[in-house]
Amino acid sequence: xxxxxxxxxxxxxxxxxxxxxxxxxxxxxxxxxxxxxxxxxxxxxxxxxxxxxxxxxxxxxxxxxxxxxxxxxxxxxxxxxxxxxxxxxxxxxxxxxxxxxxxxxxxxxxxxxxxxxxxxxxxxxxxxxxxxxxxxxxxxxxxxxxxxxxxxxx
Amino acid sequence: xxxxxxxxxxxxxxxxxxxxxxxxxxxxxxxxxxxxxxxxxxxxxxxxxxxxxxxxxxxxxxxxxxxxxxxxxxxxxxxxxxxxxxxxxxxxxxxxxxxxxxxxxxxxxxxxxxxxxxxxxxxxxxxxxxxxxxxxxxxxxxxxxxxxxxxxxxxxxxxxxxxxxxxxxxxxxxxxxxxxxxxxxxxxxxxxxxxxxxxxxxxxxxxxxxxxxxxxxxxxxxxxxxxxxxxxxxxxxxxxxxxxxxxxxxxxxxxxxxxxxxxxxxxxxxxxxxxxxxxxxxxxxxxxxxxx
Numbered sequence: 353x354x355x356x357x358x359x360x361x362x363x364x365x366x367x368x369x370x371x372x373x374x375x376x377x378x379x380x381x382x383x384x385x386x387x388x389x390x391x392x393x394x395x396x397x398x399x400x401x402x403x404x405x406x407x408x409x410x411x412x413x414x415x416x417x418x419x420x421x422x423x424x425x426x427x428x429x430x431x432x433x434x435x436x437x438x439x440x441x442x443x444x445x446x447x448x449x450x451x452x453x454x455x456x457x458x459x460x461x462x463x464x465x466x467x468x469x470x471x472x473x474x475x476x477x478x479x480x481x482x483x484x485x486x487x488x489x490x491x492x493x494x495x496x497x498x499x500x501x502x503x504x505x506x
Numbered sequence: 507x508x509x510x511x512x513x514x515x516x517x518x519x520x521x522x523x524x525x526x527x528x529x530x531x532x533x534x535x536x537x538x539x540x541x542x543x544x545x546x547x548x549x550x551x552x553x554x555x556x557x558x559x560x561x562x563x564x565x566x567x568x569x570x571x572x573x574x575x576x577x578x579x580x581x582x583x584x585x586x587x588x589x590x591x592x593x594x595x596x597x598x599x600x601x602x603x604x605x606x607x608x609x610x611x612x613x614x615x616x617x618x619x620x621x622x623x624x625x626x627x628x629x630x631x632x633x634x635x636x637x638x639x640x641x642x643x644x645x646x647x648x649x650x651x652x653x654x655x656x657x658x659x660x661x662x663x664x665x666x667x668x669x670x671x672x673x674x675x676x677x678x679x680x681x682x683x684x685x686x687x688x689x690x691x692x693x694x695x696x697x698x699x700x701x702x703x704x705x706x707x708x709x710x711x712x713x714x715x716x717x718x719x720x721x722x723x724x725x726x727x728x729x730x731x732x733x734x735x736x737x738x739x740x741x742x743x744x745x746x747x748x749x750x751x752x753x754x755x756x757x758x759x760x761x762x763x764x765x766x767x768x769x770x771x772x773x774x775x776x777x778x779x780x781x782x783x784x785x786x787x788x789x790x791x792x793x794x795x796x797x798x
Contacts, residue, residue: 393765400761404751488780491759491767495776498769504736 378437382444385432388424395420396490399472402480403487409480418469418476421490425466429459439503446503454500461497468493528673530620532610538637543605543645551643553781554704555632559774560589563655574599575655580626582732584718585662587626595652608647609640615676622672624660625679625718631706633682634699679719686725686797693785697793700786701726705779710738710771726797731770741794753791754784 395417401407402414436442438449451458468490475482552558558566561574575598576591593599600608607618615622615629623629635643665671685702689695701707713721713729728740740746748756752763757779760768768776779787 396761396765400755400759400765404755487761488759491761494767495760495769495773498767499773502769504731504738504770 378434378442379444381432381434381437385429386445388427388432392421392424396487399476399483400487403483405480409483411477411479414476414483415473418473421469422466422473425462425469429462446505448501448503451501458497458501461493461501464496465490465493528670528677530616530622530673531614532616532620533606533614535606538605538609538641541638541641543641543643545642545645545649547639548642548644548646550782551635551639551704552646553778554700554786555635555643556705556775556778557592559771559778561592573651573653575653576657577655580732581734582626582718584624584666585660587624587660587662588658590657591653591655593653594647594650595654598654598656599652600647601652605641605644608644609637612640612643615672615680622669622676624662624669624672625675628706628709630680630720631703631709633680634684634703639704675717675719678717681722685722686793689793691792693789693792694796696786697789697791697796700790701793705775705790707741711741726794736770742797743795746794750788750791750795753794754787757787757790758784 398407398417399414402409433447433451435452437445438447438452439445440449468486471489472483472486475486558571558574560578560580561576562571562578563573563575564578566573574591574593576589578589580587580589591599594601596602600611603611603618610616610618611623611627612629613633613635615625615627615633617623660667684698685708686698689698708720708726710732711726711728713724713727715721726741728745729738731738746753748763756762756768757776759780760773760776762768779790
């Protein structure tokens with residue numbers, strides 16, 4: 353087994369494709385990590401829509417959205433971000449190489465999202481007035497990471 | 507390479523067009539006489555103009571952004587510009603300047619020594635700043651911390667390192683007329699002032715010609731990102747279909763209507779806009795929606 357693994361790593365290092373490891377196009381990892389951001393956006397849309405007065409405030413729906421954000425923040429990130437899945441290496445991603453080069457910074461910014469999600473969880477069912485400031489905190493966490501670690505859209 | 511050659515020829519031709527016309531003309535020293543500065547109002551001008559976004563140290567956060575020690579790099583087709591120290595330090599920064607020298611720098615792109623600044627410094631927008639706002643800004647400047655970090659030279663090669671040639675560039679491209687001639691309401695007027703003067707949106711969102719002049723016929727219609735990767739989007743109503751509330755909300759929180767978030771240099775822009783009154787964000791939205 354160990355020998356087999358070493359062989360696979362050697363092949364990967366050479367940049368060779370191998371039929372035995374069909375997941376090498378990383379499409380599963382890309383779908384997973386991009387999907388979690390979609391889940392975030394959909395639930396932020398519910399909270400933001402209420403904060404902006406575009407939809408009626410509903411404490412239960414707000415709480416469910418906030419709980420979902422916290423749930424996303426608890427997904428372990430490592431397996432979705434294997435080396436070689438930055439935007440210089442493959443298509444279909446805006447993930448900058450800095451995610452790997454400055455991985456501590458990336459992970460600390462992900463942790464900041466978790467902190468902001470918990471703040472919104474605590475405030476969500478307490479009335480619409482409380483949503484604005486915590487949405488600002490979540491927005492700040494998103495921007496702080498996208499500032500360096502996500503490439504601009506084409 | 508061919509493009510570089512044409513550029514070089516173009517600049518050489520402009521430089522040859524006349525020594526006299528390329529001289530640096532500072533602001534008339536009487537222009538600001540009698541105006542008193544209000545640092546509190548100057549702070550708003552400072553935030554809206556995004557001074558700290560480029561002149562704070564790289565990676566500075568929070569209050570450290572008020573230390574204008576410079577050092578951030580701005581790559582372009584002409585070389586890499588490095589933001590200088592403009593903190594009130596008397597030697598390393600601009601602490602020894604007079605109000606008149608400061609006003610000439612900001613609105614004319616002319617240094618106290620009579621040199622032209624490169625238009626990486628957006629005096630092409632700031633030239634539309636009111637005299638009162640310049641005076642208030644300078645009053646606020648006196649409250650900022652001084653820092654002794656020396657400025658670094660720009661990484662700009664021949665022929666762009668001939669500053670005199672910028673006199674010709676200014677003749678061609680420095681025009682203080684408004685891009686949108688009419689602003690019928692107070693809100694549209696404020697929006698125009700923010701977009702075209704202080705927040706200098708056009709500097710990135712408008713394409714440039716081979717000499718780096720703004721292609722004003724395509725005002726705010728988007729441009730390649732000078733970092734070489736990606737594009738800066740168009741803000742014209744046919745491309746930016748968001749409603750005015752959505753634009754204002756984006757400028758406040760960084761969230762797009764589908765709750766994606768801003769990235770890149772817009773993060774700094776939003777950080778500034780979030781600190782301005784809601785009416786300013788709404789004014790920018792009104793201006794953009796009224797573009798024709």
